[in-house]
Amino acid sequence: MTTLPQTTSSRVDLAALADVVTPWAIRVAATLRLADHIAEGHTALPDLARAAGADPDALRRMLRVLTGRGVFAEPAEDTYALTPAAELLKDSGAFGLRAWYDLDGMGGRMDQAFGRLLDTVRTGEPAYPLVHGRSLWQDTLEDPELALSYADLMAAHTTFAAPEVVAAYTWPERGHVVDVGGGSGSLLTRLLTARPELRGTLLDLPQAAEEARRALAAAGLGERASVHPGSFFDPLPAGADLYLLTWVLHDWNDADALRILRRCAEAAADGGEILIVENLVTEGCRADVAAAMDLRLLVLFGGRERTPGQLDDLVGRAGLRVTGRRVTGTGIHLVSCAPAG
Missing domain, CATH: 3.40.50.150 (Vaccinia Virus protein VP39)
Structure with missing residues (x-):
């Protein structure tokens, strides 16, 4: 099996750049409005899962990724808090980022088109219609x-x-x-x-x-x-x-x-x-x-x-x-x- 070059910076940088878990976890958190639910006091896992309409175990496992990345905090076991990054995921957050990441809205719908990036690079044609069946317009x-x-x-x-x-x-x-x-x-x-x-x-x-x-x-x-x-x-x-x-x-x-x-x-x-x-x-x-x-x-x-x-x-x-x-x-x-x- 071919190995990566033996330099820590190359290995870590490429892994970070190629990561797909964190970007999609952030989008799911935005779609479920987790930051707003936590801000409203739904900080314990069972309560947060009910407010977000999520499976508690799956939500815990996703939040384990996001707390590890510093997007959310976990001050006590299965109890969550906002960080400065999570503040941006509130509906009132700066730059309207929550809406851009919302998979139920146009922002997330546009991001899903990147699943067919290979087709775009091979053909020079947009991928959005391949994913969604019609053009964005x-x-x-x-x-x-x-x-x-x-x-x-x-x-x-x-x-x-x-x-x-x-x-x-x-x-x-x-x-x-x-x-x-x-x-x-x-x-x-x-x-x-x-x-x-x-x-x-x-x-x-x-x-x-x-x-x-x-x-x-x-x-x-x-x-x-x-x-x-x-x-x-x-x-x-x-x-x-x-x-x-x-x-x-x-x-x-x-x-x-x-x-x-x-x-x-x-x-x-x-x-x-x-x-x-x-x-x-x-x-x-x-x-x-x-x-x-x-x-x-x-x-x-x-x-x-x-x-x-x-x-x-x-x-x-x-x-x-x-x-x-x-x-x-x-x-x-x-x-x-x-x-x-």
Whole structure:
């Protein structure tokens, strides 16, 4: 039998990187809402198992793994407590991680696609349809609960990044912005709040558009914001001052991303501007994060994280030209474009 190289660091690092037990145990803990149950006082194993709807012996054995990893604590036998890591698994935890790990929601459903990563690497095609029988976009179109789960995940991500994006760009003080594929409206809400004389239109598929309508109204922006249910592959509302594409293009292969950009170019033909917000692949401290996201996008949608050069190529082929670039402190790229003619 072949053995690993005789260096402790190589052996330990590879074992840690290849571990599948801990990541899935964390996802099950998130799905069962163990952190919230413990926070509510269900700390003893029998009580915790009842609250979570779990088999006590199986739950104990899973928690043995997670306490050993420091995710939960066991101050007394079969009695559990939260650690700083477990606090992140509460519904109210930072970054919305519990929902991302929830195997009953879209976050966990996306993670399950990695079970067919081998097929993606062999064929270059997304694995999500192989695991779930239909594309992720079909899931969101045909299952309202999955559509809502996906919209909530995207909103949590955008809400976290929105202050940085809004601060990084010189937005018009007045005029009209179309948020193309704007999801449930978290970024547009932030932008219109920061620019009281700006008007906005959010365009997305009907389920997301309805969520955005409610969110914008709840923020008191109903008079300055409208929603346009529809697809960004169809003609967009024309004549706006700015068309915003926030983490839209990376969900699509080059052919589809080009179609989206061309729709923006058509709509902005009378002097409008297009702003693309993406995490582009560059050298630096976040290169590993971009690489992981690039693989995730391939597995889920057949999309990709592009380099600046790859994005510029798409921009040019869409009949646009780059007019400005900004990079935020966390590596978010803002690329402004205008019709080339």
